[in-house]
Amino acid sequence: MKMFHTTLFLFALLFSCTSHAAEICVGDLKGPETPSGYTCKNPANVTVDDFVFSGLAKAGNTTNIISAAVTPAFSAQFPGLNGLGISLARLDLAPGGVIPFHTHPAANEVLLVSQGSICAGFITSANTVYLKTLKKGDIMIFPQGLLHFQINAGGSIAIASVSFSSPNPGLQITDFAFFGNDLPTEVIAKTTFLDPAIIKKLKGVLGGTN
Amino acid sequence: MKMFHTTLFLFALLFSCTSHAAEICVGDLKGPETPSGYTCKNPANVTVDDFVFSGLAKAGNTTNIISAAVTPAFSAQFPGLNGLGISLARLDLAPGGVIPFHTHPAANEVLLVSQGSICAGFITSANTVYLKTLKKGDIMIFPQGLLHFQINAGGSIAIASVSFSSPNPGLQITDFAFFGNDLPTEVIAKTTFLDPAIIKKLKGVLGGTN
Amino acid sequence: MKMFHTTLFLFALLFSCTSHAAEICVGDLKGPETPSGYTCKNPANVTVDDFVFSGLAKAGNTTNIISAAVTPAFSAQFPGLNGLGISLARLDLAPGGVIPFHTHPAANEVLLVSQGSICAGFITSANTVYLKTLKKGDIMIFPQGLLHFQINAGGSIAIASVSFSSPNPGLQITDFAFFGNDLPTEVIAKTTFLDPAIIKKLKGVLGGTN
Amino acid sequence: MKMFHTTLFLFALLFSCTSHAAEICVGDLKGPETPSGYTCKNPANVTVDDFVFSGLAKAGNTTNIISAAVTPAFSAQFPGLNGLGISLARLDLAPGGVIPFHTHPAANEVLLVSQGSICAGFITSANTVYLKTLKKGDIMIFPQGLLHFQINAGGSIAIASVSFSSPNPGLQITDFAFFGNDLPTEVIAKTTFLDPAIIKKLKGVLGGTN
């Protein structure tokens, strides 16, 4: 009987030691960030709710210019993902909806169609176009940093879940990067071959100035 | 006009050069493997179908002892994932279905419930249990290498998609590792504290010998 | 002569600059953790004793149920290992001693027998068993996250040093994960195929409740 | 004297053993690729010329539509870089020259101005614009995967060397991705908010079809 207690003590000791491990590093959004992610929340305060997220259960609001919504579950929304090399997002595409050309600077993506039909494509550094219309249950890869898009290919709402190979994949929508900030029109013209008049018009639509 | 052609030539040159890049490395399942994954399929033979997989569209067969099925989309099934640090799988849990305790030796996991309700849990190195009943749309994290399970928590079928932080996460179901191979009963008894009689019974159920 | 001073000054400048480097990042166990490990102790306070550890010199106490002891030199015990991708531990196995089935969720392991004889084995994701009786001086590999065990194979004490490919490999002993915490008996029964009576008995031995 | 020979033999043995190491892995451009890069050229055939590249010594041809040239020294051009996590390129910008908006999907970039003056900028995922006119000797960072550009900011030729954190950084020029391939005009219109007429005009300039 005494031996059992010794065992338990031995393992308790071992476990308490290794419990300092960053095996689980729930992000502390208030703490400083590091190149490897957020600092860890005190393990003593971690509960199961740090590992569960319900934010993707509800459809995003698609009453907007693109008739679409992206709902992220990245480490900034779901700090349990901090340091884990993975994250998710939900896409809602109303009829006619489109996720315009964009990139994720820091992650590969896999899209899984859970409802409806989606036409998706990406373009490689070698300028090859890969295009496919996906049905429910299909999955498609979009390699890191490459331009890609998704278009609702049916007459009803389409929904997809997307998985990323980083807790913080980033998102750069080309149109917003070009026309949704204060980058001067003449600089855009010089670096995109577009006419200043077109640029100014799109700045008007997408909120850009200058 | 001549300048345009020069430009095109310049970029064609540039693109053809960089097209050698392993930016896309669809796995060649027949070639040798390496610690970083499969060797790459010849880029000239790559088509959009290398980036699309339909194997998760169909429900797995749950007419079995666990009333459940796991359908993987790892790099061995979907070679487009080779080298990309991500993969997926589909879980089907009939009423009463359960994915027994298991680990993924090489990947973190995020589970997304797409239908029904699932009770899931994992245990840390510090021997803490994290347990939660998940509803449709909930996501839950299972950190790399830690024991975890999923149980259908409702009266109807439950379905989930799981994402992994590796194209080849591995899967080790504890019961099958203990009782589904030729590991001698006496060794199992010594290393699990279980009685030989119980071990032999479970070997009978799970296909083990010795 | 003046030139020499200039040289010294030049290099002193260079060295003082690069001394900010995280070339050496002794862990500060009181600071916050990050996904890459502990924050670094102030380099000004680092001494040679931060790089030396004597905790493995003494035999672990094997007067317990498994007649064995594991003494870790992970980053939590030896903070000099922080961020270095390596750690050690010492195994002591009295006659009849056994390290029960366990995994290291975050590291590959290499075991070196320094005294006596050890029977060791591991099981792969493909459910293949690799089993070997090791003599003094033999080394054996246990790949990351896979179930493995060690048994004293001789009549006298056996000692081994084990090396890990992470400063914080983690340790999950299956029996303790199943039977040494508050995971409910009915959940364990459902996810392991074991009878509730057996589970309750093992919970009694290993300190579990519920 | 005999001892010396023994020593030499000892070390020769040791060195010949470790010479199998992938410490140096000059890429074999004819062999299969892997996710970690090219397979290695036979070490026996490696010479110093595998580690030296003269292709950046000569100015690129800037007689083209952008009055600029990019000359890469990536692993496809300079196989000695294979597996080393670094590569270079040379930029030549004639007066009025511009490197249009582009990304490197797989690498961070640092630009060093070696002649003339360059106005450069990048845009983050948070849609912030960072813009600067650089003089000779200035260096500037362009983080991985983010849209950026370079414009000759002076009246004479400008030259820069750029370094990347990958042997194979990739290069995706947005205009060429949008207008220089067979992506259908209607798809581009839907995913960029641009008018079909403008798209068709740019396809005419940049070699696109459909």
Next chain:
Amino acid sequence: MKMFHTTLFLFALLFSCTSHAAEICVGDLKGPETPSGYTCKNPANVTVDDFVFSGLAKAGNTTNIISAAVTPAFSAQFPGLNGLGISLARLDLAPGGVIPFHTHPAANEVLLVSQGSICAGFITSANTVYLKTLKKGDIMIFPQGLLHFQINAGGSIAIASVSFSSPNPGLQITDFAFFGNDLPTEVIAKTTFLDPAIIKKLKGVLGGTN
């Protein structure tokens, strides 16, 4: 019109979320370090000047014993490089100048000659010597951790920029490590095969004691 505002709001929300990302982690030199680098400067205080560095524009002072100077742009001097896997330095070699044998413990190096001529070499673990005289525009690789040197091979000043595969490559000049600190002469003699008299002489030149 209302829809446009909704869109803007949608994306603003998305962008503000993802702006927490460590996509850009300018190092806070005052904060604690981590194995992955410095903690990040508050993104709200980041300006374009965090991404631009002018310290390499000016020649280093070569009026010293080696007639040479190394000017680093590592993360300690240029905190914008924190976490980016890349850094630069400038070499100035007056006539007769030499960068003595040294290693970079944590990075591969690529050298680009921008003026003059440089004889450079490195030695592998297999004890093979790779030696080359480089002209303006040539680039040469020096693999991580291997001993290498650079000598001005012409009669006029030579300048080079060097790129590293780490923001903090480290620099260990063998002569300074052997003779420029307080390592006792007898220890140096035993570990280098050099006579104590020679060691003491070099300690005198390079500032060593003991």
Next chain:
Amino acid sequence: MKMFHTTLFLFALLFSCTSHAAEICVGDLKGPETPSGYTCKNPANVTVDDFVFSGLAKAGNTTNIISAAVTPAFSAQFPGLNGLGISLARLDLAPGGVIPFHTHPAANEVLLVSQGSICAGFITSANTVYLKTLKKGDIMIFPQGLLHFQINAGGSIAIASVSFSSPNPGLQITDFAFFGNDLPTEVIAKTTFLDPAIIKKLKGVLGGTN
């Protein structure tokens, strides 16, 4: 009963799929190498002996100029370590024995004294010396790429096992790199501050030419 068979079939299918995984990648020394290591031996031919190595059981021959021996168990000697991020070696130091100053270009090292007493030290990039006399059971860290040495500190034989954070750490002994190959005496003189006469003498001892 039929259900059991279905289960077994289900898992057999799953396991056979995932068995393609590079979870275990025993190196094929005859195949081509890659930046991530050797290509994998055909899994069908892998046996337990691929994971066990007895080469460290026997003392190295210390009848040589340094009265010491290094016996490696790197991936070239023990291919089971391929891709695993870890390796070992054995040090034998006869009385008076010394492992001269050396570096491991690609790995951190931890030394464990198993017999006798060893004086060991390393020097950082900041030129700080860390020196310690170690007793049996002590462990000491030598960070990647930094110069270090080991000296027998007692009157009897000393033995140590060393662990590395790479399957292929490399080994560069400074004296052999300087004086054991065909690097011309005048180049060595210029890059080490040593007199040509001393260099020629050491070349004579260590087998160098030129």
